[in-house]
Amino acid sequence: MTRTHRQNRITDLVALVLSLLAGLLFAADAVDSGREGHPAAFAAALAASAAGCAALWWRREHPVGVALFILPIAALAEYVGAASVVALFTVAVHRPWRTTLLMSAAYLASGVPYAVLWPDPDVAAAGAGVLGQIVFNLVFGVVLMSPFVAWGMVIRARREVVASLRDRAERAEAEAALRAEQIRSREREHIAREMHDVLAHRITLLSLHAGALEVRPDMAADQIAATAGTIRSSAHQALEDLREILGVLRPGGESSTRPQPGIGDIAGLAAEAAGAGAAVELDDRLADPGDAPSSTSRTAFRVVQEGLTNARKHAPGRCARVLLDLPEDGELLVRVTNPLGDPGAAPAAPGARSGLVGLTERVQLTGGRIDYGARRRRDGGIEFRLEARLPWPS
Structure with missing residues (x-):
């Protein structure tokens, strides 16, 4: 004293x-x-x-x-x-x-x-x-x-x-307080990345619906009303996501309490994309998706979301195939493939070319592996394949 x-x-x-x-x-x-x-x-x-x-x-x-x-x-x-x-x-x-x-x-x-x-x-x-x-x-x-x-x-x-x-x-x-602030900052950045992917997905849907109204002026009145309602709902959700991102990134902002989507939400994601006019085929071979670790489940959802978003951007009108499987090696296989679009056609929406980079970092942080790029199919066609293998402890 x-x-x-x-x-x-x-x-x-x-x-x-x-x-x-x-x-x-x-x-x-x-x-x-x-x-x-x-x-x-x-x-x-x-x-x-x-x-x-x-x-x-x-x-x-x-x-x-x-x-x-x-x-x-x-x-x-x-x-x-x-x-x-x-x-x-x-x-x-x-x-x-x-x-x-x-x-x-x-x-x-x-x-x-x-x-x-x-x-x-x-x-x-x-x-x-x-x-x-x-x-x-x-x-x-x-x-x-x-x-x-x-x-x-x-x-x-x-x-x-x-x-x-x-x-x-x-x-x-002081160091403990600094470490805590750094942890909170990393967590806010992580949440912002998660929400950025969701925001990009919704804006892509907006672009598709708006494009449908542009190329189909002869649609029935009820179809136009339904599409406009979807655009309004997606725009509202996009604004909510953007507001939440800004709140998370603001110093002293509270972390998001919104539940993060996982493997169980991939079917709804595919249905949402199909409702926007995209062709999606989902092949889910998982017996019990609830057994997946939370980090693996979230990352699998982001892989599929990024794959479908890129397919709509760069290969509009082509069918995207999604595969979820758990082979004997004990790793969750998530694969999204789509035929490449016409090289001369403009993409449906511009991209920042950073989604796959961020997705690679996300997969590696969970201890998984990722591979993507153009591949030649057996029938001679060329498709883009996004494939991730994520840990699934037995």
Whole structure:
């Protein structure tokens, strides 16, 4: 848990007050032992030490600055000793280890002038000279400061670990959100492709019905009315499909809830094409189409739909034959064939020449195979064959 600003201020105030109390205790001990020196120097040392303790209030914002401010005071007076420890601890918590070690070395070096100015009576009584005083002060400083410096560095390392884990968690959350958005985007694109095929199929039917009205002006009134009704219904459905495609592709759009057609809808697809005036022969040899996997079923429908759409576009008036079979090899065979139209005749509707490319990708994504192209028949004629083999687990 992160500490609040109020908690930090209370901690700083406690450190400041304890440092002042420790300074007063050191001062009282100096007076008792007669080491306070000249009254003016003693008063100046107390004032400087109080200023050094007060500087701890800004130790979090300026840890190195506060430590440098206290450093010369610590070299001349012992009353700021507790504040020196707090300042070093703060540097260890908030600054890199190199800065901490340099500041620790500076504070150890400040013990040299202090040992010269204020030699310890007990050390002097033991017969140690100035060098002994300096060594004593250095050893005492290392023993005193090391635990606090080490504690501060441990706290800093722990905070870095916690910050790193928090950063990792935030990145992982952001990456998860990005992956989810990518999945939703791919799903919207997939649904849009499915609906694009349906839209192309309906527009082709519109073209056929409109062409029938154009070439048969002598049709009976009821036939004209029925054809016009079919055109109106197909146009309405095409508009609904287009509106749904735009809704799916729009950022943040909802996925389509419309049930996707499958093998069971191929008969209706063939009947719809036949009702539009196209010649279609369906040879369904499947015993139970409901056993097909959902992806295989949808892809089989799209293969037949693309084959019939291409037959109406590029070979109008020719019979398209659809075969659904499940041979011994355990793969669903979907085949659509139609004789090629007159090379000089214009197609019934223009094509973008991307339907078969998209269909190939769809079949490969389901783990199937696809083959298409013009073939010579046994009777010498040429037909276009679209054949897909889709997985059908036993």
